[in-house]
Amino acid sequence: MNVTVRKATDVDLVRWGCEMTMHGQTSKVSIGKMARAEHSPLRCLMYQVELQGIPSFVSTHLVRHKVGVEHFVKSMRDDLYVDPTAVVDRNTPVNHGMLINAQALIQMARKRLCFKSHAKTVGVLRKLRRALERVEPELAPFLVPECVYRGGMCPEFRECKPRLSNVLSAYVNPYEGERQ
Secondary structure, eight states: OEEEEEESSOHHHHHHHHHTTTTTOOOOOOHHHHHHHTOGGGGGOEEEEEEEEEEHHHHHHHHTOOTTEEEEEOOOOTTTTSOTTSOOOTTSEEEEEEEEEHHHHHHHHHHHSSTTSOHHHHHHHHHHHHHHHHHOTTTGGGOOOHHHHTTSOOOSSSOOTTOHHHHHHHSEETTTTEEO
């Protein structure tokens, strides 16, 4: 599996969005401050994400996220693209592309970095987070599971297998700026 993240827009577009609401003032906001606040100009920050060779069922988990993202997934149509004799199942590798804004990435991470999500889905999101860190180091720390975002409160019906305390200790909480 290969994960690639490219910037489609930059902080200038985010600042433009801020300036439209600031009565002629100039914005010098950073990506980190905007990610922390999660104000609407954060949605101006867009990324092109390529996930190559991920299991089909993981791709299905990701396409459930609809707001702020456009998905492009390799078709498995046996009448056009796949060898009709090939065995195609939920583990068949597919290529999955996303044009996604920063807010949508944050939202996706809250659900898909959670250990109640499938382990392979968590693994794909961890790789996506590491790839994002190389191109946008100020944003990547805000891609955290829901329990980290909520300051230690897990909204799930049952606690995950690693246990809440272990998950919290694995992340630096960007909202507090220190390891929990």
